[in-house]
Amino acid sequence: MSLRRKSREYALQMLFQWEMGKQDPSRVEDGFWSNARAQKSTREFANQLFENAAARVAELDPIISTHARNWRIERMSAIDRAILRLAISELRTMSTPPKVVLNEAVELAKKFSSAEAASFINGILDAAMKSFGEKNAD
Template sequence: MQMLFQWDMSQQDPPKLEAKFWKSAKGADKTREFANQLFEGAAKDVAALDDIIGKHCENWRFERLAAIDRAILRLAIHEMSSSDTPPKVVLNEAVELAKKFSSEESGAFVNGVLDSVLKSLTVT
């Protein structure tokens, strides 16, 4: 999530951003690999992810989303659709990230958007 946020703010080349990020962040090799895969996938698919987010943000324009909320939603939607992590776990983690890094209201907002996305993924 932090790498996605930094990327959204700076549009740096993902490998360069990862190298800078891991100089100061700690994580086991498997954690780094998983985080890098999620970041790279979400950055690569940002247009499609933003389209999904826009469709599920009722009464809210995508442009008005806080950058941190965008990063959380992009990451969660990408992880839900591309990993073996149970979607409900991804949703709960995203809500906790929103509460910690954004605001209490963002937690409810992220929950609503991701719940709508999850329902649409299970219907198709």
């Protein structure tokens, strides 16, 4: 497994814990890393992904809602919300190729949620990526 994929898994776990516990992100990180072991570069990338997503929930949730037709965000499972937030945050704030972000999010869904969730997440992210492309073309 690549270090980046492992970082995304760690970031997802922290984002999920953060939503469930409503703690300060730094407390979530401290608690998470007191139990998890990872290389420094893996930890740094995981923290960056987590912090970016946690800081932008108010910006990310409307994007998710726009592309999750007939689904209210609060009806989605917490893990699916976390995967979507993580992926859209990475798309918006980092230089990772969009296809990589999409693939990684689908793999996270398969591992931490379900095959049905993977398809659901794929559809939402694909629609979001297309809308980002249209906005960037202006």
